[in-house]
Amino acid sequence: MQESSGANAGELCLALDFGGTKLAAGLVAWRSGQLLRQARCATSCDRGARGQIADMLELVQSLRLSPAEWAAVTAAGVSFGGPVDAEAGMVLQSHHVVGWEGLPLGAELQRHLRRPVLMENDANAVALGEYRYGAGRGVPDLVYLTISTGIGGGIILGGRLWRGSHGLAGEVGHMAVRPGGPLCTCGNRGCLEALAAGPAIARRAREALAAGGGGSRTAPTALALAGGDAAAIAAEHVFRAARQGDAAAAQVVAAACEDLGLGIAMLASIVDPARVILGGGVAKAGEQLLVPVRAAFARHAPPNLAGRVAIVQAAALDEGGLLGAAALVAQAKP
Ligand SMILES: [Zn+2]
Structure with a gap:
């Protein structure tokens, strides 16, 4: 054809x-x-x-x-x-x-x-x-996660979108991965979205700064990259500060990736996908996000799945x- x-x-x-x-x-x-x-x-x-x-x-x-x-x-x-x-x-x-x-x-x-x-x-x-055009081509069982202002997802099973009985299948952002954790926009606590979506990463960075973290002589903090305005800190600043050597920002990135890896392990034990695709603005961090998420996944996934699920970046980020x-x-x- x-x-x-x-x-x-x-x-x-x-x-x-x-x-x-x-x-x-x-x-x-x-x-x-x-x-x-x-x-x-x-x-x-x-x-x-x-x-x-x-x-x-x-x-x-x-x-x-x-x-x-x-x-x-x-x-x-x-x-x-x-x-x-x-x-x-x-x-x-x-x-x-x-x-x-x-x-x-x-x-x-x-x-x-x-x-x-x-x-x-x-x-x-x-x-x-x-699934049809991008990072999931030829993979009939996959999970897609979008990590941006919230965390959402979609599940493809047997080459078909799995909607569930209420159209809510794949709403992975509201899995309580840390019960009793931070309050989520949905009213529950410890949801993946409240831990690892863009605004959650920014909030964690602000908390770290308030606790006196960061500020080495050699690396700019997320706060400095946001022009000195704590309210303007975005996930992007946190990732950039971590890349440039700020220890507090690196810890925030590591913690968010740990939670993402845990959430993906929970999902994988239910769905058993061949591939998990990460998209949304936060996924633009690429390997800086993927490498620690893969490591956290390997720690939390059932042993028979740990090395067998590929976690990759979406092909169409924009x-x-x-x-x-x-x-x-x-x-x-x-
Ligand atoms: Zn929630």
């Missing part, structure tokens, strides 16, 4: 990514996962759900599809940053923007685009995208949502 390079009949899709901080639209050859064009804008939270749909349709316009390309678009895929009812094409909740609850986004988009619309929550969509949306179309084989 030839790889599609453009507007072959019925080979293209629109990929739409409704994220917490940005909207993105792309034109994708869904067979190969080739992203032909894309457009992005910031999410305008104050305009509500309707405003976001209008912004997204403008992004689609800005892709300037030729009549031949439009004719080749078989469907649109949607990656949405919050829980959705995928079968009904309905948004259940958005953590960032008001007016989404119960909104039939699938039907609305279908009316404007005159194409079938397939949707999933973002972590599930990206898991499918990595375009994951768009490729995930395209994978929904590919999966449906329109």
